[in-house]
Amino acid sequence: MDSIKRRRPRSPSPAIYKLDDEDGSYEPYVPIAQRRQEKLARLSSLGVNGEKLNVKKLQEELDEREDAQREEEIRREKARKERTLLLEAQEVHSRKAAEDSKKTANEKAEEADAEILEAIKSRRKLASDMELAKGIQYMEPLKTSWRPPRYIRERKPEEDNRLREKYHILVEGDDIPPPIEHFSDMKIPEPIVEHLRSKRIVNPTPIQLQGIPVAFSGRDIIGIAFTGSGKTLAFCLPLIMMALEEEMKLPFIRGEGPVGIILCPSRELANQTYENVVTWCAALAKDAKYPPLNALLCIGGISMNDQSHVLSKGLHIVVATPGRLIDMLEKKRFTFNNCKYLCMDEADRMIDLGFEDDVRTIMSFFKNQRQTLLFSATMPKKIQDFARESLIKPVLVNVGRAGAANLDVLQVVEYVKQEAKMVYLLECLQKTPPPVIIFSENKNEVDDIQEYLLLKGVEAVAIHGSKSQEERQYAIKSFKSGAKDVMVASGVASKGLDFNDIQHVIIFSMPKEIEDYVHQIGRTGRSGKTGIATTFVNMNTSEQTLLDLKYLLIEAGQKVPPFLSTIDDPRAAQGNSLTGCPVCGGLGHGISNCPKLEDAQRRQMASHRTVDAEGGY
Structure with missing residues (x-):
């Protein structure tokens, strides 16, 4: 076998790039070593007094001269850069100082607040993972078969606006459905209308008057109204009607459904909403021409x-808390394949830091477009802006300012020393007949108050987050039935719960966040009735919270006690605008010193520390 000769492969000839030299100014680059040799040759060819210069000496002189030149060039370049950066920094600083000098303290504060709000703004809208991954965006709201009566459709926009002004309804959005003053004109089935009439609900409340037509039209809605204004009916009734329509088209069989989901932040609120849904569905089913609808309560405990x-x-309606709902969906006990209605009660809490991840997880189970409804008594600007970005052509229906107190509640604020609270509590209980609710922010204090009242012969029950579900259900059931006169509760009972004929609410310890106070006093003065809310404050209550309380009393036209009147707003002294906080809605502070934001950041840092300690990062 002939030996094969290995040959070194020839490298291709280097490409020659020609530069266009239109003006003839191009000079080819000459390496430094070559330039030195040429210069040395020129110098060595010269004679001094007829003799040749020493080549070695010339070489050394040349090297020294070039080194000196190089160092000088480096020094000049460095000085030029430093001088440029300094001048630029000075120019930027002077320009900013000139702009700042033109701004008032108010404008500076607003800019600072805007920067903080932008920093905490959620970047991802509420949508399923599939929609976000595929970039799916729905441009038009869901279409429904509902239409208002002809005489209402033909009404002029000016008449609709006059009707809204009459009931103090503020609306925002495009193509807003008209307000309707009577349940019968909303085309609600007669059995439900009869049931409402038996409960002395004859005409819709302002939030129902505008909110139900908007929901019937398939529009996404942000509904804001004070406590006890009938929001539950405004979002449950459209879901019942949607489920009824689907069932009458084609009856549901096992494994099908639900049509819609109602999310609540607490078990007690979910249970109350579920009972209302079951009651209204049962009233509907009394008429033989309407099929029965099935509702499921999905809560922990x-x-x-x-x-x-x-x-x-077949499953039509699910009322749930986020944790248990996610568990049921992951176990595939039911699916959201045909679910097209999502409502969040107390929506500001549902989208807040504690539940936002759970809500996003729930969103990921939806397969198709859905109608989204957000309802609450307190919905700060941050949540409203976030909701607008997430919903499809939403309609904002606002009855009064978001976070404003119910005007049917008489607010009494009293200065009571910490050690005198328990004794004074017994005096306050004499103001009105039972039932009475007492709120405290501390779980241990809740138990202490209940024990004290029991020792004094007062029939009292207690409810807070650390109690078992059986204990919580017993407390609410016995209080609602009238077996117990007083319920001592933490914040868990302040959101949305509806108790009959509560005339008096006592706030034993003032909450830090003013929106919690609004919810707590809202347990009385419901459905057009009046009530009293007595609040204890003392040196332990922060000045900022007292300032929020002061402005809330002024806004509601309530009497401001002297010790609150003497508290001055530092923002007024600085000339700042007295707008409400966009994070919590408090009127007595800005976003820069919001207690809710501080608490959220503290919890976030604590969670990071926990992860670091466990080696999670």
Whole structure:
């Protein structure tokens, strides 16, 4: 076999790039070593007194001269850069100082608040993972078969606006459906209208008057109204009607549904909403021409086996808390394949730091477009802006300012020393007959108050987050039935719960966040009735919280006690505008010193420290 000769592959000839030299100014680059040799040759060819210069000496002189030149060039370049950066920095600083000098303290404060708000602004809108990943965007709201009566459709826009002004309804959005003053004109089935009439609900409240037509039209809605204004009916009724329509088209069988979901932040509120839905569906089913609708309560602390009879049939409506709902969806006990209605009660809490991740997880189970409804009594600007970005052509329906107190509640604020609170509590209980609710922010204090009242012969129950679900259900049931006169509660009972004929609410310890106070006093003065809210404050209450309380009393036209009147707003002294905080809605402070934001940041830092300690990062 002939040996194969290995040859070194020839490298291709280097490409020659020609530069266009239109003006003839191009000079080819000459390496430094070559330039030195040429210069040395020129110098060595010269004679001094007829003799040749020493080549070695010339070489050394040349090297020294070039080194000196190079160092000088480096020094000049460095000085030029430093001088440029300094001048630029000075120019920027002087320009900013000139702009700042033209701004008032008010404008500076607003800019600082805007920067903070932008920093905490959520970047991702509320949508399913599939929609975000595929970039799916729905441009038009859901279409429904509902239309208002002809005489209302033909009404002029000016008449609709006069009607809204009459009921103090503020609306924002495009193509807003008209307000309707009577349930019958909303085309609600007669059995439900009869049931409402039996409960002395004859005409819709302002939030229902505008909110129900908007929801019936398939529009996304942000509904804001004070406590006890009938928001539950405004978002439950459209879902019942949607489920009824689907069931009458084609009856549901096992494994199908739900049509819609109502999310609540607490078990007690979810249970109350579920009971309302069941009651209204039962009233509808009394008429033989309407089929029965199935509702499921999906909350922690109860066995889902007790509701297996519901899951064994077609499922129309689910009322749930986020944690248990995610568990049921992951176990595939039911799906959201045909779910097209999502409502969040107390929506500002649902989208808040504690539940936002859970809500996004729930969103990921939706397969199709849905109608989204957000309702609350307190919805700060931050949440409203976030909701607008997430919803499809939403309609904002606002009855009064978001976060304003119910005008049917008489607010009494009293200065009571910490050690005198328990004794004075007994005096306050004499103001009105039972039932009475007492709120405290501290769980241990809740138990102490209940024990004290029991020792004094007062029939009292207690409810807070550390109690078992059975204990919580017993407390609410016995209080609602009238078996117990007083309920001592933490904030868990302040959101949305509806108790009959509560005439008096006592706030034993003033909450830090003013929106919690608004919810707590809102347990009385419901459905057009009046009530009293007595609040204890003392040196332990922060001045900022007292300032929020002062402005809330002024806004509601309530009497401001002397010790609150003497508290001055530092923003007024600085000439700042006295707008409400966009994070919590408090009128007595700005976003820069918001207690809710500080608490959220503190919790976030604590969670990071926990992760670091466990080696998670």
